[in-house]
Amino acid sequence: MATDTQAAAPSHVDESAVVRKRGAGIAYGIIGLLLGAAALAFLGSGDETVFTLDRTLSGARWTVPTRAAVIVMALVVLACAAWMLAGIRRRLFKLAAAIALVAIVIALVSWSVSEPGMVFRTESILAGAVFLSLPFIFGALSGVVCERSGVINIGIEGQFLMGAFTGVLIANITGNVYAGMLGSMAAGALSTMLLALLATKYQVNQVVVGVILNLLALGFTSFMYDQLKKTEGYNSAYGVPSNALDGIGLGFLADIPVIGPVLFDQNLFVYVGLILVFVVWFLLFRTRWGLRTRSVGEHPAAADSMGVAVNRLRFWNVTAAGLISGFGGAFFTLANSLAFTKNMTAGLGFVALAVMIVGRWNPLGVLAGALIFGFASQMAEYLDAAGNSIVPGPFLQMLPYAVTLVVVAGLIGKAKAPAADGVPYNPGDK
Amino acid sequence: MRLELKGLTKKFGSFTADDDIDLVVEPGQIHAVLGENGAGKSTLMNMLYGILKPTSGEILIDGEPVAFSGPGDAIAAGIGMVHQHFKLVGPFSVADNVQLGREHTRGAGVLSARAARQAVRDVSEQYGLRLDPDAICEDLPVGVQQRVEIVKALSGPSTELLILDEPTAVLTPAEISELLDIMRSLAESGTSILFISHKLKEVQAVADTVTVIRRGKVVAELEPTASETEMASAMVGREVTLTVDKAPAEPGEPRLEIEGLMVVDEAGVKALDGLDLTVRAGEIVGLAGVEGNGQTELARAVLGLVRPDAGTIAIDGRRADRTSPAQRIERGLGYIPEDRARDGLITEFTVAENIVLNQYREAPYAKNGVVDAAAVRKRAEDSIAEFDIRTQGPAEPAASLSGGNQQKVVIAREFSRPRRVLVAAQPTRGVDVGATEFIHSRLVTERDTGTAVLLISSELDEIYALADRIAVIYNGRIVGEVGPETPREVIGRLMVGAEAPSTEAESADIEAFDAESPASGGTASGGTAAEGPDEETNGGDRDH
Numbered sequence: 001m002a003t004d005t006q007a008a009a010p011s012h013v014d015e016s017a018v019v020r021k022r023g024a025g026i027a028y029g030i031i032g033l034l035l036g037a038a039a040l041a042f043l044g045s046g047d048e049t050v051f052t053l054d055r056t057l058s059g060a061r062w063t064v065p066t067r068a069a070v071i072v073m074a075l076v077v078l079a080c081a082a083w084m085l086a087g088i089r090r091r092l093f094k095l096a097a098a099i100a101l102v103a104i105v106i107a108l109v110s111w112s113v114s115e116p117g118m119v120f121r122t123e124s125i126l127a128g129a130v131f132l133s134l135p136f137i138f139g140a141l142s143g144v145v146c147e148r149s150g151v152i153n154i155g156i157e158g159q160f161l162m163g164a165f166t167g168v169l170i171a172n173i174t175g176n177v178y179a180g181m182l183g184s185m186a187a188g189a190l191s192t193m194l195l196a197l198l199a200t201k202y203q204v205n206q207v208v209v210g211v212i213l214n215l216l217a218l219g220f221t222s223f224m225y226d227q228l229k230k231t232e233g234y235n236s237a238y239g240v241p242s243n244a245l246d247g248i249g250l251g252f253l254a255d256i257p258v259i260g261p262v263l264f265d266q267n268l269f270v271y272v273g274l275i276l277v278f279v280v281w282f283l284l285f286r287t288r289w290g291l292r293t294r295s296v297g298e299h300p301a302a303a304d305s306m307g308v309a310v311n312r313l314r315f316w317n318v319t320a321a322g323l324i325s326g327f328g329g330a331f332f333t334l335a336n337s338l339a340f341t342k343n344m345t346a347g348l349g350f351v352a353l354a355v356m357i358v359g360r361w362n363p364l365g366v367l368a369g370a371l372i373f374g375f376a377s378q379m380a381e382y383l384d385a386a387g388n389s390i391v392p393g394p395f396l397q398m399l400p401y402a403v404t405l406v407v408v409a410g411l412i413g414k415a416k417a418p419a420a421d422g423v424p425y426n427p428g429d430k
Numbered sequence: 431m432r433l434e435l436k437g438l439t440k441k442f443g444s445f446t447a448d449d450d451i452d453l454v455v456e457p458g459q460i461h462a463v464l465g466e467n468g469a470g471k472s473t474l475m476n477m478l479y480g481i482l483k484p485t486s487g488e489i490l491i492d493g494e495p496v497a498f499s500g501p502g503d504a505i506a507a508g509i510g511m512v513h514q515h516f517k518l519v520g521p522f523s524v525a526d527n528v529q530l531g532r533e534h535t536r537g538a539g540v541l542s543a544r545a546a547r548q549a550v551r552d553v554s555e556q557y558g559l560r561l562d563p564d565a566i567c568e569d570l571p572v573g574v575q576q577r578v579e580i581v582k583a584l585s586g587p588s589t590e591l592l593i594l595d596e597p598t599a600v601l602t603p604a605e606i607s608e609l610l611d612i613m614r615s616l617a618e619s620g621t622s623i624l625f626i627s628h629k630l631k632e633v634q635a636v637a638d639t640v641t642v643i644r645r646g647k648v649v650a651e652l653e654p655t656a657s658e659t660e661m662a663s664a665m666v667g668r669e670v671t672l673t674v675d676k677a678p679a680e681p682g683e684p685r686l687e688i689e690g691l692m693v694v695d696e697a698g699v700k701a702l703d704g705l706d707l708t709v710r711a712g713e714i715v716g717l718a719g720v721e722g723n724g725q726t727e728l729a730r731a732v733l734g735l736v737r738p739d740a741g742t743i744a745i746d747g748r749r750a751d752r753t754s755p756a757q758r759i760e761r762g763l764g765y766i767p768e769d770r771a772r773d774g775l776i777t778e779f780t781v782a783e784n785i786v787l788n789q790y791r792e793a794p795y796a797k798n799g800v801v802d803a804a805a806v807r808k809r810a811e812d813s814i815a816e817f818d819i820r821t822q823g824p825a826e827p828a829a830s831l832s833g834g835n836q837q838k839v840v841i842a843r844e845f846s847r848p849r850r851v852l853v854a855a856q857p858t859r860g861v862d863v864g865a866t867e868f869i870h871s872r873l874v875t876e877r878d879t880g881t882a883v884l885l886i887s888s889e890l891d892e893i894y895a896l897a898d899r900i901a902v903i904y905n906g907r908i909v910g911e912v913g914p915e916t917p918r919e920v921i922g923r924l925m926v927g928a929e930a931p932s933t934e935a936e937s938a939d940i941e942a943f944d945a946e947s948p949a950s951g952g953t954a955s956g957g958t959a960a961e962g963p964d965e966e967t968n969g970g971d972r973d974h
Contacts, residue, residue: 017698287540288533295519295530302517305481306531307502419520 018087025084028100032077035107039070049110054121055261066114073107076100101406112383123261125378130262130270132381133374134335135160135345137273138328139352140359140366141280145321146192147361148284149314150297151199152422153192154210156325157349158217162187163329165221168340169228171238180238181330188326189319191217196318200311203424214349222342239337244268269335274367276324281363293317297418300425310425328352351401361418431491431508431590431622432457433478438487440473447473449646450487455591460613460623462637462654464630466665466862467832470646471626472514475593478624479511480504502531510583514596514626516575518582520568524561525550528582553581558615573605580612584621591622598632599860603888604720610636628665628862630658662863670863676874679898682711684747685882686732686851691741693727693906701727703906704741709851709882714873716897716914717886720925724906725886726768729855732884733765734758735773746850759788762850766840766857768886774840775828782810782824785843813842818868833860841869845876852876855886870896890918 047066052058080100088096113120139156146153166187171180191213198204228234243265245251253264284290292313295303300310332344355373359365433455440448448470455461465471476482478489480498488495491507498504504511518527525546534545550563559577567575576597583592594613598606613636617623627633633640634654642650642664650664662670686709693702702724709715719725730736732743734755743751745761759765767773775784786795786806794805810824819838821831828836837860844852854873858866873896877883887893893900894914902910902924910924 288535289539291522291526291530291533291541295522298521299517299519302519302527303530305501305511305513305517307500307505308531 021084029081036074043067050119076103128378129375133370136370140356142325143356149317155213158214159325160329163326164332167330184330189322192322434490465643510589511593525563681713716893719903764844764849764852768855777829
């Protein structure tokens with residue numbers, strides 16, 4: 001009886017088919033040629049790039065002739081471009097694009113630190129990259145939880161501000177930095193609760209609510225900042241120990257070359273962030289809650305017909321996501337041992353949204369995306385601080401955003417959001 | 431399970447959707463509920479499944495009155511439902527879709543993938559519904575997706591009654607015959623089935639009892655042996671003729687000439703592979719074939735929505751394959767798309783705007799680039815009267831109309847200007863019996879005025895009713911052109927490629943047809959009633 005009638009089957013993309021990617025091939029080809037030509041034109045044979053392990057083995061140095069390094073990388077880019085133009089298996093295209101991008105990044109990094117007196121402090125820069133990826137991790141994870149449940153949370157920036165401000169305030173009042181962390185989580189959750197209520201019960205346009213919440217948070221924290229400035233002891237810097245592992249007797253791990261400073265010499269926020277990535281992933285893809293959450297974000301009517309309370313689940317998920325983004329706000333103050341200042345989040349909440357998309361609404365993808373952005377931010381900061389880089393500082397501050405464009409356009413391609421993302425669910429609908 | 435409805439009534443404000451419905455489903459019985467668009471069938475089922483609360487009346491299960499506050503209660507009471515619009519989460523696996531809402535866990539809310547997979551296998555084996563638990567639902571053909579829905583409905587704690595709401599609306603003929611087999615075997619194993627439909631042949635084929643509903647009231651209880659005319663008349667409330675009167679065709683000069691047409695889709699598969707077809711003035715050429723053999727691409731290529739990779743299309747003897755759709759429409763091409771939600775209507779626009787959608791730039795609807803609202807409205811009012819479009823008025827959004835009336839809007843638009851060639855793809859899909867009758871007679875009138883008509887239909891009955899010449903498409907080629915008197919068995923064999931040259935075995939979906947014997951190919955198409963009225967759906971707007 002049961003014969004599979006495949007007549008109407010949607011045809012599949014053959015992943016092993018050889019295709020020509022002309023657009024990408026030409027683009028990478030041009031970049032490779034420009035890079036090589038620029039190296040020949042502007043780099044002298046005496047230019048050198050020095051890599052050091054600055055924190056563990058201070059004697060270790062590697063010196064590379066910059067011009068040769070950049071030209072080799074340019075050749076790698078050109079090879080990838082030629083591969084794309086000549087025909088490439090569909091599934092290998094992303095690999096080729098990734099190799100080309102990495103080569104471009106290595107070339108630019110070597111070039112940018114080639115000035116006399118500058119060295120590439122490998123351990124500091126990588127450790128800093130991990131640390132600076134935190135706001136993206138927390139913000140994007142919060143976004144993932146919201147959007148997987150079908151609610152767009154564009155108000156992450158606002159939740160960051162609320163968390164940053166409340167964290168310092170509570171820490172000052174209680175004199176305890178950990179109480180401050182809890183306070184920032186509560187502040188984040190309270191502000192998303194408003195979004196959750198408007199999005200589920202009143203079915204308001206979620207983008208509008210998010211924008212308003214951002215402005216509200218900016219105005220509220222700026223106002224409170226001005227008020228509290230008049231009194232001492234409400235906005236003093238509080239911080240956490242710089243090495244969280246020291247406290248539990250694992251401080252010696254920090255002496256391992258490279259991975260020691262990067263992974264084992266960080267403060268509490270880093271470990272919370274990294275663990276949270278895996279926790280959220282596990283919850284989303286391996287538990288009943290996750291299955292229901294994803295179904296509510298993809299096809300709420302289907303979930304409803306199976307007895308899942310769509311709007312209740314959305315409400316509590318969005319509120320819980322606020323705990324994460326609020327905690328991410330504490331990064332700006334408590335993790336950096338800084339007092340609160342007006343608009344100190346500087347738009348990173350929006351970059352976190354981009355990271356969420358780059359990470360394809362998946363916590364593991366978010367981690368990868370956040371690390372790329374963290375590295376870009378760290379490089380910009382490092383070159384800017386060094387001061388004598390060939391690239392001007394304000395130009396470097398564009399770097400993370402330029403990376404956003406390149407990564408989103410070049411590597412990710414068409415990302416697919418949860419189908420019911422941002423669509424209010426009214427049980428009366430068919 | 432014995433299900434009994436007593437005086438079930440549902441009112442929405444002053445509108446009564448269901449009025450005093452009595453119905454009994456005996457254990458192991460297939461009970462068909464027949465009715466036209468908006469007769470109240472879906473409302474009735476939604477009350478049964480706990481989605482809507484009855485205004486009055488009661489539902490009795492094995493003699494005990496029950497009250498459902500949501501689908502969860504209905505599932506717990508042993509009712510499973512397969513919705514007309516599938517409720518499957520596309521990116522989920524089959525197992526995840528089946529377990530949603532009643533997950534298999536290892537405690538602490540952690541899912542057990544193995545238990546979920548095993549549960550699907552158990553149910554599939556028990557009822558003979560083959561499924562791969564790990565397949566991703568959105569990649570599955572519609573017929574298999576429906577099987578997932580059935581397994582989902584049967585996976586309730588103790589499902590004894592299955593509600594199938596318009597289950598065949600989106601299926602291909604072969605899938606339909608398979609579904610009917612599944613229904614029979616389910617009933618044999620003791621499951622009661624409530625089968626909502628308006629396809630008379632299917633009802634005749636499987637039902638044990640037929641209840642006809644019209645305007646929210648039970649108007650007839652029939653035996654499945656009742657004739658199609660009897661059922662159709664009960665549904666519509668007047669005499670319905672199921673055959674089309676037409677004189678022999680008088681073909682004239684070729685109006686649409688297609689030669690060697692090739693269309694390669696995104697995945698690199700040849701959807702059309704050197705197709706040749708000529709349609710002459712004053713004839714209806716019926717294009718028969720199992721869906722997915724290139725019909726969609728052919729229609730879209732003729733209009734110019736896809737650019738052919740090779741071959742030519744000529745309208746009135748002039749090459750047209752490099753021209754835009756607008757230019758082809760200008761030259762007298764009319765087009766009734768198979769998926770009206772995607773290609774036929776802008777559902778957010780009003781009925782009037784949709785009716786002038788291909789003429790809004792021309793006088794009298796536009797003057798100096800400004801649309802003349804009064805002229806548009808006048809024209810819409812005329813069309814609404816002429817084509818009997820049931821709408822509150824020309825300013826209503828097209829989305830507010832039922833499927834059949836939306837189709838009439840498309841027909842009104844295409845028939846409102848002089849045409850040389852008409853491509854009608856699935857013109858009566860999702861259209862009820864009265865409207866089908868009307869559309870068929872308009873197509874014949876169209877032919878008689880000299881237009882060349884290409885009728886693309888997956889329903890053989892429709893082809894037989896209208897076509898003067900039948901072309902059979904298989905794997906993107908015409909594999910035979912035959913006269914209208916050719917027996918079904920012959921066309922059925924052509925449709926599954928049985929007589930096609932075996933050299934063109936490159937296409938991937940041949941294996942699917944190998945399992946189909948030529949004879950069952952014939953009965954499969956016979957089992958789908960073309961004349962049956964359809965309701966508010968078509969293949970394109972499943973909502974997931």
